[in-house]
Each structure stands twice: as structure tokens, then as C-alpha cells.
Amino acid sequence: MKRVSHEPAYVLHHYDWSESSVIVEAFTRSHGRIALVAKGAKRPSSNFRPVLLPLQQLSLSWSGDAEIRTLKSAEWGGGQVMPTGEALLSGYYANELLIRLLAREDAHPRLFDAYATLVHVLAAQEGESLVAAALRAFELLVLREAGHLPALDVQTLTLGALKGDQPYRLVAEGGLRAAHDDDGAWLLGAQWLSLSRALADEAPLTATLQAAAALPGEQRAHLRQQLRELLHYHCGVGTLRTRQLMMDLQSLQAPSSRSKGAAPLP
Missing domain, CATH: 2.40.50.140 (Nucleic acid-binding proteins)
Structure with missing residues (x-):
């Protein structure tokens, strides 16, 4: 045995x-x-x-x-205290991604180390923007380890090089392609290349977190939208359970809190 x-x-x-x-x-x-x-x-x-x-x-x-x-x-094993509040829900979200996207008994030691780093970030609760960037980095790493993330340094169908000043969109069935006029979310070629280099780093979660945090606010939202669509497609769901729970909790906030502007979901 x-x-x-x-x-x-x-x-x-x-x-x-x-x-x-x-x-x-x-x-x-x-x-x-x-x-x-x-x-x-x-x-x-x-x-x-x-x-x-x-x-x-x-x-x-x-x-x-x-x-x-x-x-x-x-x-x-010792270490940090349990995350609380929205950081705890973000941790449950990361757990749901691992359950849905990883096969059993398939080792991913680099992803395990990245997850451990994410847990430390969540426990530290050093700011909503840092948590959001860490989640984007972890989403990219999970997709890559599960085999669902195309190369981010070339166009998927043509293998053509990215132009730094041109917009590109990540789509579930077509990979990375030139953005169309009616695409609501995209990143510039230089931004995709920065994320690609960060994913190849020896400490990929930290490097990718920094690359995601360096994006302008609008592009950070665009990255979140594109990754969410890709994750939902490969998880086979319209909305992940933990993300729906986050939205439900925000909808129950007091009217006074909503009037002041609730923080966006990470």
C-alpha cells in the first residue's frame, strides 16, 4: 500500500x-x-x-x-494568519479555479509555489489593487498550467509577431488576435509581451503581479474581462460560484455604502 x-x-x-x-x-x-x-x-x-x-x-x-x-x-505548517473579508473570498475563488481546471494527481510544483505566494498576499491584505493584480497573475498561471493559455508573445493563428503599439484581444476559441473595432477589451502588444516575459520568470506570480499592477486602470479592467471570459469558457460555467457569491454580497451592502461607490470586484 x-x-x-x-x-x-x-x-x-x-x-x-x-x-x-x-x-x-x-x-x-x-x-x-x-x-x-x-x-x-x-x-x-x-x-x-x-x-x-x-x-x-x-x-x-x-x-x-x-x-x-x-x-x-x-x-x-506555520506561516500567516487566515485571510478575512474579501481576501478570504478571493482565496476561495483561487481554490475553485484549481478544483475546476486541474486534473487529479497531476503535479504542478511551480503552481503550488505560486499559490503559496498568493495566500501570503491575501493574508497581508495590503490593498485592493495588490490583491486584484495577484489574482490576475494567478489566473494566468492556472490557465497556463492547465494548458489553456496560448503564447502571449505572438498571434495565435498566424504566429505573427506582436506590434507594441497595436491592440490585441485574447479570445477563448481563437487565442490572441488583432483587436477589432467592436472589441470591448484588449491590451496593447507591448503589454501582452510584458505579461509573457513575467510568466517565464523564476518567480512567475511575483513578476506577473508586478506586470499586471503596472497596467493603466482601464487596461487592468480589460485584462480582467478577457481572463474571466477565458476561465468561464474552460470551466464550462457562466459564472464561477465564488464570484457569484462576491456579487451577491456586494448587492446586499447598505444603501449608504452603495451611494458612496462600492469597491469593484477583484
């Missing part, structure tokens, strides 16, 4: 399996996304109960060779 010990991991989601146990969807560095049964985790005396929390780095050990393995131990 295969046994894995002390594997760095994060909990993405868990759901009931029996009256006392839960199934845990975990993202691990060396084994990718895996399903684990945590037996007795719902009991008040369980050692799993206070540890199996989202957005906290853990050290997990498990055994078995079936699709769902048996969790043997879980230890807190």
Missing part, C-alpha cells in the same frame, strides 16, 4: 462523507490535487478538526492506492 509522508499541501475544499468523516480535496506540491478521506474529522475530539482549514499550509500524510486515499495525519 502506497504511503506518502509529510507532504506540503493546502485544503481546497471538503465535504461530508459519513456522519463522522469528510472527504478533503487537497492541493499538494508533489502529487497535485488529491482526494483524501479524513476519518472521524467531524468528531469534537478529532485531531483533524482544528487543522484542516483552507488557506493554511499543512503537512499531510496518507496511504492507499484507490482514487480516495486515507488521511493519516495533518499538521499545521
Whole structure:
């Protein structure tokens, strides 16, 4: 029986399996996304109960060779406190992307490291603009790792070089192409090239975050719109559950808050 010990991991989601146990969807560095049964985790005396929390780095050990393995131990890996508020919802959004776009037991160590960096950014809560740029960077990395992101340094269909001062649009079925007059969202060739270079960096989330944060405000919104359309297409949904939850929560804000102008969704 295969046994894995002390594997760095994060909990993405868990759901009931029996009256006392839960199934845990975990993202691990060396084994990718895996399903684990945590037996007795719902009991008040369980050692799993206070540890199996989202957005906290853990050290997990498990055994078995079936699709769902048996969790043997879980230890807190230390680090940052739990994000709160909209940062927490942003973390749940990142978790949903991993669940929807990554196959089980397909390792993505660089993406795991990027996710760990994203969690630190969310926990620090250093500003809405930084969180938004970090999410754009993470979206790009998830799409690339899942094989859904075309090269951002050439036009997809023609492999023609991008012109720095010309607009280009990223579309789900056609990749990166020259923008049309009726396209509502696009980036200049120089901006796509900057993102492409950042994705190739040794620390891709940090570099891509910086490239996304350097975009002018309107182009940041254009990048968000294009990535959202691409993600919805490959996830097979009109709206991701966590993003719908964010919109629902904003719609419930007090009238006085809305009149002052609610912060846009990251």
C-alpha cells in the first residue's frame, strides 16, 4: 500500500462523507490535487478538526492506492494568519479555479509555489489593487498550467509577431488576435509581451503581479474581462460560484455604502 509522508499541501475544499468523516480535496506540491478521506474529522475530539482549514499550509500524510486515499495525519505548517473579508473570498475563488481546471494527481510544483505566494498576499491584505493584480497573475498561471493559455508573445493563428503599439484581444476559441473595432477589451502588444516575459520568470506570480499592477486602470479592467471570459469558457460555467457569491454580497451592502461607490470586484 502506497504511503506518502509529510507532504506540503493546502485544503481546497471538503465535504461530508459519513456522519463522522469528510472527504478533503487537497492541493499538494508533489502529487497535485488529491482526494483524501479524513476519518472521524467531524468528531469534537478529532485531531483533524482544528487543522484542516483552507488557506493554511499543512503537512499531510496518507496511504492507499484507490482514487480516495486515507488521511493519516495533518499538521499545521506555520506561516500567516487566515485571510478575512474579501481576501478570504478571493482565496476561495483561487481554490475553485484549481478544483475546476486541474486534473487529479497531476503535479504542478511551480503552481503550488505560486499559490503559496498568493495566500501570503491575501493574508497581508495590503490593498485592493495588490490583491486584484495577484489574482490576475494567478489566473494566468492556472490557465497556463492547465494548458489553456496560448503564447502571449505572438498571434495565435498566424504566429505573427506582436506590434507594441497595436491592440490585441485574447479570445477563448481563437487565442490572441488583432483587436477589432467592436472589441470591448484588449491590451496593447507591448503589454501582452510584458505579461509573457513575467510568466517565464523564476518567480512567475511575483513578476506577473508586478506586470499586471503596472497596467493603466482601464487596461487592468480589460485584462480582467478577457481572463474571466477565458476561465468561464474552460470551466464550462457562466459564472464561477465564488464570484457569484462576491456579487451577491456586494448587492446586499447598505444603501449608504452603495451611494458612496462600492469597491469593484477583484
